[in-house]
Amino acid sequence: MSFDTAFMLSTLPAFLKAVGVTLQVGLLAIFTSLLVAVANAAILVFRTPYLWRLVKGYVELARNTPLLIQLFFVYFALPSLGVKISGFGAAIITMTFMGGAYLTEVLRAGVEAVPRAQLESGRSIGLSEGQLLRHVILPQASILSLPALFATFVFLLKETTVVSAVAVPEILYTTKNYIALYYKTYEMLAVLTLLCVLIFLPLSLLLRYLERRLQHGQYGV
Amino acid sequence: MSALIEFQGFNKFFGEQQVLEQIDLQVQAGExxxxxxxSGCGKSTLLRCLNGLEQAHSGSLRLDGKELLAPGTDWRQVRQRVGMVFQSYHLFGHMSVLDNLLLGPLKVQKRERGEAQAQAEALLARVGLLDKRDVFPRQLSGGQQQRIAIVRSLCMNPEVMLFDEVTAALDPEMVKEVLQVIQGLAREGMTLLIVTHEMAFARAVADRIVFMEAGRILEQNPPERFFTQPQSARAQQFLEKFSFVESLPKTLHKELS
Incomplete structure (x- = not known):
């Protein structure tokens, strides 16, 4: 088996672009997922009548169906209902659908992890429920949910490879393209693996560092 | 003179289980x-009811003549008048000592920052912790945290303070520094309700001892009388347990050491 390094180098510009697409899909999806999750977690924490059941149902549905099938549903099934969506749009919608559910659970768990005693302590000095949320629960919950939050961010970034199935030109899609065109299977998979390590590993390390700083620094609980 | 705090035929349930039964207790201002x-006799629950941290009760509970069990009671108002200190301090871990102290005065009472901070600092100085103003609770010992927790309640200028086994989680060495603070408040004439297992302290600081068992008050007497001639058999038994160590024979003491 010989490694065609010259060929590998020649694909770099294309892969660089693909990395850009991966990050774009991943970061955008994380952002929109967070928006969805904050709204949902608030509904769950306050037990908003009716709505919280809906949110529970959504979370279970989104977490217990494979991302690929959700993606196919949005990209291939919705058009037959008259909704036409681009590959990129389908990718963001689907990733948000799944990411929002995971992050909802992360935030809810964070709020529930705030010790009951902290709530009583706040009430005993006369804080209203709103003040309690703002000054005690949210600051502590956000610190408590950091590890799970960051783990889910990395998970979502990695899951972006799934959207290659709807022709979003991210890293896996680019890899498959080159394999199909030039049959350089080993080389391209090696580049892909290397890229994954290069993107995700530093990110994981950075998040872990941030987590340590935030949790054990002066803001810890 | 009518009592500041008045429980009358007060009952409290946890689900089906009755944890306080026909409590009659009057506390005068300054007492x-x-x-x-x-353990488990309902002492802590009694205090928590007075602070509105527990519900599901019947009977009557009055503060300054006003019925607290009536539906329209503003517990936020009551809590500003009745401060509570917990066994495990429960300071807000994400806030500096000063922020812990000022949260109530600034957010609940909407007081001026300068004035509230001056009061907080004066109280910190009084418990000997002014130098800890800007540190975070986890950097403090248990005894220090508990003193801060007491100051946090005092910053609200309450009329009554409730102490719920505030030294139970502390090293013996730190118990004293906390008890001294409470004793200081007692001397100043503040109304205090104290749940504790520190018998010597109870005897020294109390105007009256209330002995409870299984959700009922068995006897109420001045401390000297309670400790020397307890009325109920149950109280005698209870006190004997606490004097167990002191009554060990001298030789056994030697063997232990």
Missing amino acids: VVVILGP
Whole structure:
């Protein structure tokens, strides 16, 4: 088996672009997922009548169906209902659908992890429920949910490879393209693996560092 | 003179289980009442009811003549008048000592920052912790945290303070520094309701001892009388347990050491 390094180098510009697409899909999806999750977690924490059941149902549905099938549903099934969506749009919608559910659970768990005693302590000095949320629960919950939050961010970034199935030109899609065109299977998979390590590993390390700083620094609980 | 705090035929349930039964207790302004009794007898629950942290009760509970069990009671108002200190301090871990102290005065009472901070600092100085103003709770010892927790309640200028086994989680060495603070408040004439297992302290600081068992008040007496001639058999038994160590024969003491 010989490694065609010259060929590998020649694909770099294309892969660089693909990395850009991966990050774009991943970061955008994380952002929109967070928006969805904050709204949902608030509904769950306050037990908003009716709505919280809906949110529970959504979370279970989104977490217990494979991302690929959700993606196919949005990209291939919705058009037959008259909704036409681009590959990129389908990718963001689907990733948000799944990411929002995971992050909802992360935030809810964070709020529930705030010790009951902290709530009583706040009430005993006369804080209203709103003040309690703002000054005690949210600051502590956000610190408590950091590890799970960051783990889910990395998970979502990695899951972006799934959207290659709807022709979003991210890293896996680019890899498959080159394999199909030039049959350089080993080389391209090696580049892909290397890229994954290069993107995700530093990110994981950075998040872990941030987590340590935030949790054990002066803001810890 | 009518009592500042008045429980009358007060009952409290946890689900089906009755944890307080026909409690009749009057506390005058400026009085120091220590509640004693075995674990699970309802002492802490009694204090928590007075602070609105527990519900599901019947009977009557009045503060300054006003019925607290009436539906329209503003517990936020009551809590500003009745401060509570917990066994495990429960300071807000994400805030500096000063922020812990000012949260109530600034957010609940909407007081001026300068004035509230001056009061907080004066109280910190009084408990000997002014130098800890800007540190975070986890950097403090248990005894220090508990003193801060007391100051946090005092910053609200309450009329009554409730102490719920505030030294139970502390090293013996730190118990003293906390008890001294409470004793200081008692001397100043603040109304105190104290749940504790520190018998010597109870005897020294109390105007009256209330002995509870299984959700009922068995006897209420001045401390000297309670400790020397307890009326109920249960109280005698309870006190004997606490004098167990002191009554060990001398030789056994030697063997232990």
